[in-house]
Amino acid sequence: MTVAGRFERIALIGFGLIGGSIARAARLQGVAGEIVTTARSEKTRARVAELGIVDRVLASNAEAVKDADLVILCIPVGACGPVAEEIAPHLKPGAIISDVGSVKGAIVRDMAPHLPANVHFVPAHPVAGTENSGPDSGFAELFINRWCILTPPDGVDADAIDRLRAFWAALGAKVEIMTPDHHDRVLAITSHLPHLIAYTIVGTADELAQVTESEVIKFSAGGFRDFTRIAASDPTMWRDIFLSNKDAVLDMLGTFTEDLSKLTRAIRRGDGEALFDHFTRTRAIRRGIVDIGQDSAAADFGRPLPQIKKS
Ligand SMILES: NC(=O)c1ccc[n+]([C@@H]2O[C@H](COP(=O)([O-])OP(=O)(O)OC[C@H]3O[C@@H](n4cnc5c(N)ncnc54)[C@H](O)[C@@H]3O)[C@@H](O)[C@H]2O)c1
Numbered sequence: 408m409t410v411a412g413r414f415e416r417i418a419l420i421g422f423g424l425i426g427g428s429i430a431r432a433a434r435l436q437g438v439a440g441e442i443v444t445t446a447r448s449e450k451t452r453a454r455v456a457e458l459g460i461v462d463r464v465l466a467s468n469a470e471a472v473k474d475a476d477l478v479i480l481c482i483p484v485g486a487c488g489p490v491a492e493e494i495a496p497h498l499k500p501g502a503i504i505s506d507v508g509s510v511k512g513a514i515v516r517d518m519a520p521h522l523p524a525n526v527h528f529v530p531a532h533p534v535a536g537t538e539n540s541g542p543d544s545g546f547a548e549l550f551i552n553r554w555c556i557l558t559p560p561d562g563v564d565a566d567a568i569d570r571l572r573a574f575w576a577a578l579g580a581k582v583e584i585m586t587p588d589h590h591d592r593v594l595a596i597t598s599h600l601p602h603l604i605a606y607t608i609v610g611t612a613d614e615l616a617q618v619t620e621s622e623v624i625k626f627s628a629g630g631f632r633d634f635t636r637i638a639a640s641d642p643t644m645w646r647d648i649f650l651s652n653k654d655a656v657l658d659m660l661g662t663f664t665e666d667l668s669k670l671t672r673a674i675r676r677g678d679g680e681a682l683f684d685h686f687t688r689t690r691a692i693r694r695g696i697v698d699i700g701q702d703s704a705a706a707d708f709g710r711p712l713p714q715i716k717k718s
């Protein structure tokens with residue numbers, strides 16, 4: 408009997424946090440026949456071989472995708488267009504081509520024009536991760552009970568979408584389908600803006616520490632430490648996310664800045680009621696998310712994009 412979501416040969420382009428986690432989870436769940444992966448440096452290839460999770464680790468992306476039934480690009484968003492162009496002539500007819508990029512509009516724009524008509528392009532984004540990267544950072548449980556959003560372009564074969572859905576479900580993910588544009592707007596507020604804020608506040612605190620010599624960072628705890636974890640995320644990945652989801656991020660940043668100004672004014676005017684009301688509302692939001700068992704703003708996926716309430 409065939410296991411639901413199983414592919415005979417999977418090619419993972421890139422073996423970092425996400426590629427390495429897919430390989431580990433697919434192995435564990437028995438949904439991969441052969442797994443082939445690629446890594447650019449000799450050092451990483453040696454490490455991937457040593458880990459013993461995949462069957463083959465190659466330097467050539469073109470070589471890796473030959474005869475693969477499922478190809479997943481697990482590389483920074485900005486690298487996906489050039490890699491799609493590189494692998495296109497070597498893809499097996501009927502193969503499913505996917506990715507894991509954190510932005511979807513740019514992925515569709517950059518990859519689709521290179522792909523031949525005889526393959527099925529189904530972009531995906533597993534909304535699960537950590538601040539770590541590289542071949543040792545992955546783990547098989549990463550996707551369990553987390554969302555994986557598929558953004559298939561119009562006209563993509565329904566069977567190919569179902570097969571990819573079954574693959575991600577086998578890795579433990581809850582799968583949802585969205586348009587790339589909706590995905591990018593939701594993720595701009597739930598993931599991209601929080602990272603921008605973390606990158607900003609950690610940099611600001613560090614500069615203040617240097618100016619005041621007050622050891623701001625050394626004695627930080629609680630909330631600030633949570634920001635430092637997020638701000639330790641991979642610089643290449645996040646540079647690409649902000650460059651490729653520019654419009655949605657700037658839009659959300661505009662709304663965020665307006666709301667920050669309202670809180671700034673409340674502090675300046677000593678308006679305790681406004682502060683208390685705001686904090687009460689946000690506490691209820693957090694408790695609602697935790698109550699329904701989803702420690703993530705992903706609880707809102709599938710519904711219209713949440714709007715920040717204007718008072
Ligand atoms: N880290 C997260 O939390 C997270 C979560 C969901 C999705 N994503 C997305 O997954 C993708 C991979 O992220 P990751 O966290 O696994 O990163 P990572 O840094 O751990 O791994 C990226 C891999 O891509 C390779 N790579 C980089 N540039 C390349 C190029 N030009 N050609 C070929 N290979 C290249 C690197 O050598 C590395 O093996 C990104 O698009 C990211 O947006 C990340």
Ligand SMILES: O=C(O)C(=O)C[C@]1(C(=O)O)C=C[C@@H](O)C=C1
Nearest residue numbers: 509533534535536537538597598
């Ligand atoms: O938990 C974290 O470290 C993450 O940043 C993971 C996170 C997120 O913002 O939720 C980051 C980017 C990905 O596209 C998906 C997941």
